[in-house]
Amino acid sequence: MTDPRDIAIVRWPGQGPSVPDGLADLLAAYHLRTQAEKGEAVAGVDGLPDRYRVEIADPRAVFVDAVVSLALSGDTAVGCLVVSAPVDGRSEIKRLWTDPAFRGRGIASSLVRAALVHAAESGVGAVRLSVWKWRAGAIALYERLGFTVTESWDEREQLVCMERAV
Template sequence: MTVRIEENPSHPHLPTLLTAYHLVNQAEKGAAVATAAELPPGYRAEAEDPGGAFAADTVLLATPPGADEPAGCVVLKAPEDGRAPEIKRLWVAPGARRKGLARALMAEALRRAAAAGAPAVRLTVWNWREEPLALYRSLGFGAVESWDDRLDLLCLEKRLDVIERLTPGAVRAHAPAGLAALLVDAVDGGASVGFPAPLDAAGAADWWTGVAEEAERGVRDVWAARGPDGRLTGVVTLVRAGAANGRHRGEIARLLVHSSARGRGLGQRLLATAEAHAAATGLTLLVLDTQTGSPAERLYRGAGWTAAGTIPDFATDPTGVLRATTLYYKKV
């Protein structure tokens, strides 16, 4: 079971979440009030009519596994005056904390900002809020020059990795360096992705050259993430079934995030990008396999994939030890 994220600025439970956020915020600032009606006008408008207050923005809600009602929310503000979009009103009800809701909300907000072409996302946070600060820093946010001069308010920004679909020519061009480096890094890190260790760059480049040929034939689609410095930080591919009776099906393969770019939700964004393209192009079922017990299993389960079964001794890891694999599927 996973956290469910939805966009709904008119959800009937949203006013309750925003009211709780603002009441706590006012108390922390030393200006406590007891009800939404006592909030400052701007905050009261958000709590009483979120749909109107955030009409131009993206409002996301998170529902914990097994629950019926959302227990968390976040707002991704629309960009203004050429500035990066801003994340506001991240809140998780106390009883639903430690269940991954805040991280899931942030990951989806970042994914949407990147999909819209934003080069960065910014936010503000009071310096006494240690847990949110730790979350933001773990996601790659860093302090920048302040755009808000309120005392004790920190201004943070995260430069976004941009995900783009690679043409066959682009795959071929990136094969010797960026794409090869991603594959070598994965093998060096112990990932079971079809190669024994050590994998040299030339061998990795040859494999990607083959992928470029598959892309030319329409067999495989490729997306890569590019960091703010221009380097490739991740990749995912979607392989289409060749059999006539399986053309509704695709396989997610080679989801790789460079070790230097992990922990920022990039794997989730790459996976969501491939899933969205699969659905948009008529596929209804996706499958994949991954080494049993690997960190990737948490990613897939968190993204709503279902384990279909485990095969023992399926393949060797980079050191040559036979490992089990778990098969997953997802209907899109």
């Protein structure tokens, strides 16, 4: 078992690898799992909607204005989180994912805390996110970290929108 102290959280671009090694695999796992949870399972990345395949194929281009935090165990990416560029004084957290083999070690909490630090350094007033209502564990994590449910800005059903002041 990996000691939680052996996990490093790095930002890309900035502190992390020059190329987001492993990010595409993490994004693929995230999107494949989400599709399955929505009752729309696909056999592989090629079956995902275009917008998700583009993220997986070229995260550098898709997230050019965002900051990606990676959780690394040695040289292996085991978790990720994307923080969008600020709009109207808010940033948005997206794509929080931890490799299932590394769950239960505080990686997701560390990634969210790193996102909050980045947001504070960027001068934003709030961070928001949306999460599928069936992801009770993620909702509980966000609540522990100070996020509260807010009015939805997303028209998709079954999304819970949350926000936290920085």
